[in-house]
Amino acid sequence: MGSFVISKRKNGEFxxxxxxxxxxxxxxxxxxxxxxxxxxxxxxxxxxxxxxKRFDRLESKNGKPYFNLKATNGQIIGNSEMYESVAARENGIASVAKNAPDATVKEELE
Structure with a gap:
């Protein structure tokens, strides 16, 4: 099962x-x-x-596939790593769709 991990950046943002x-x-x-x-x-x-339809399938300047997940207002709410192939990107999208609904939430704020 997947999990969301909340952390804090050096600049204080979550x-x-x-x-x-x-x-x-x-x-x-x-x-x-x-x-x-x-x-x-x-x-x-x-x-x-x-x-x-909320997944934007994109390609970086160096040709690596990746995706962004957008909200209904068009704002990006998450982005993926760079993948080696389009098939790997599709597997990443499928994994987000499968894991996100029931993922637990953990905090690593220290």
Whole structure:
């Protein structure tokens, strides 16, 4: 089962990472000024990850596939790592869709 891990950046902002059951990060968030906003971001991932149209499939300048997950308002709520292939990116999207709805939430704020 997956988990969301809330952590704090050096600049004091909160962020979350969605990890698959094997501990690999499959989605990372932007920085949030409050923990409550970060938690709202997690809820947005839970909801929007179930709609395939919310995933933007992109390619970096060096040709590596990746994706962004967007909210209904078009704002990016999470982005993936760079993948070696389009098939690997699709597996990443499927993993987010599978893990996000029931993922536990952990805090690593120290």
């Amino acid at each position: 962020q979350f990472a969605l990890k698959a059951g094997n501990g690999q990060v499959i989605l990372s968030s932007e920085g949030y000024t409050t923990k409550a906003a970060c938690e709202n971001g997690i809820e947005s991932v839970r909801k929007n990850s179930q709609d395939d």
